[in-house]
Amino acid sequence: MPRASRLSPYFVTLALICLPLMVGRVEACMVCIPYPEETATDRLLHAEVVVFARENPDKPFSYSVVEVLKDDVEAPPIDLFLPSTTRKRLALRPGDSVALVFDASKNEWRSAGYATPAYQDIVRKIVKRAPAWNRTARVESRARFFVPYLASEDESIHKLAYLEVGQSSYDTIREADSVVPATQVHRFLGNLKYIEWHALYILLLGVDARPEEEQIIRQAMESRAQLGITLNLSAWATALIEIDGEEAVEWLEQHYLGAADRESDAVVEVVKALSVQGARNRSSLRQRIADSYALLIQTHPSLAGWAARDLASWNDWRFADALAEVRDGDQDLDGATAFSINYYIRRAESRASN
Known part of the structure; x- marks a missing residue:
């Protein structure tokens, strides 16, 4: 012994x-995710408050809520700093916002991603599914929801989908081959900026x-x-x-x-x-x-x-x-x-x- x-x-x-x-x-x-990471989806699912926010017109570099998606608790004022790069981006795109969540256990506001209109649509769908996903913790059904979004050209959506699908079974990952165009697979693998994120697309390269x-x-x-x-x-x-x-x-x-x-x-x-x-x-x-x-x-x-x-x-x-x-x-x-x-x-x- x-x-x-x-x-x-x-x-x-x-x-x-x-x-x-x-x-x-x-x-x-176990070959897709380069390191354990809490995803924006995790933040959205576990948060007591979820909002979309833009810059406060009366207080530069701070946030002001423009839409409330979930408000299970009374949250304190948003005390996050609005970075200058995000501020400029929001100023150029009136339809964009930032998804913010309030974690009551930590008594803090956190970002859940820069929200283009397409990203906002996904956030609304996630919040709607939160009761079922939190209750059943069915990783595979959650991952399959994100499979179609792997083909998105929106960087925030792509990252969200990658982290979710990459934690699923290989059988589920193989299903993404019918969604992600071969040109996108090759383009992503050719971008050394994301070399530590190549694993999922290497798997897709092997399917068919x-x-x-x-x-x-x-x-x-x-x-x-x-x-x-x-x-x-x-x-x-x-x-x-x-x-x-x-x-x-x-x-x-x-x-x-x-x-x-x-x-x-x-x-x-x-x-x-x-x-x-x-x-x-x-x-x-x-x-x-x-x-x-x-x-x-x-x-x-x-x-x-x-x-x-x-x-x-x-x-x-x-x-x-x-x-x-x-x-x-x-x-x-x-x-x-x-x-x-x-x-x-x-x-x-x-x-x-x-």
């Missing part, structure tokens, strides 16, 4: 909460890829393998599996999972791609991806927790012996990895005894 010192109370609590939820859950795509797009994906993966680049690696690997299926899994085994000298951070990015593709509804590759985890467990035992997590979720209990060797070996495991492996082994033993 792993040494007790490896299991911090934090990891034990986290695992106890999360591991039982693995089986049968809808997998969020044309021959020239398949070549782009293969070349991107080859260069990353040669140069050790990890930026957006998981997205490119996901796209590679999308176009080449089992051949892609074999290629990833050769260059990452079975390469003992490959850095763990790069291997993890590839495992994310395998996990996302294996978690798909009715995935025809799940068995092959699960088999590839045997190589991961053998060559990169410190990452065996990733395999244990997915295999438990997929009810694949063939790897208990291999994971037991990792658990009982000399490999130094962190708390989360040790707990994931133990959870898998206990479940596998329970299934075998029944």
Whole structure:
């Protein structure tokens, strides 16, 4: 058994909460969002007061409410500073405003985005849906609402849609391929300003890829393998599996999972791609991806927790012996990895005894 010192109370609590939820859950795509971020939608859904505001004509650089969408509490006066760039933009566009929300728990006003007429329309729809979305917390239905807006040329709307769709399952993300034009996908991927946001569009590139797009994906993966680049690696690997299926899994085994000298951070990015593709509804590759985890467990035992997590979720209990060797070996495991492996082994033993 792993040494007790490896299991911090934090990891034990986290695992106890999360591991039982693995089986049968809808997998969020873990390759799209570069960092955890509260979205403007979150702010709108949780706020007690939502308004549209413009500059106060009697007090420059301050806000004045022009429309109230929600007023569940009596909020204090808006004390936010109106930036000069936003002020100039509003002055040129009389129909625009700024969406502001009041968070009673923090007793503060916050911005929920610059609001063009199109953005205002979305805000009204979000506020209208707030009771249902807050009650059910159905991420997938919420994400599907935003899928059509990925094609928007409005920067605020595009960002809002990206952050929402990017947190959904890969199956939902694939649906966006029918909405976002190929020209927009290529234009966005060609803009290095948003390189950390490329992941979602890399995934879309792989769905129903044309021959020239398949070549782009293969070349991107080859260069990353040669140069050790990890930026957006998981997205490119996901796209590679999308176009080449089992051949892609074999290629990833050769260059990452079975390469003992490959850095763990790069291997993890590839495992994310395998996990996302294996978690798909009715995935025809799940068995092959699960088999590839045997190589991961053998060559990169410190990452065996990733395999244990997915295999438990997929009810694949063939790897208990291999994971037991990792658990009982000399490999130094962190708390989360040790707990994931133990959870898998206990479940596998329970299934075998029944």
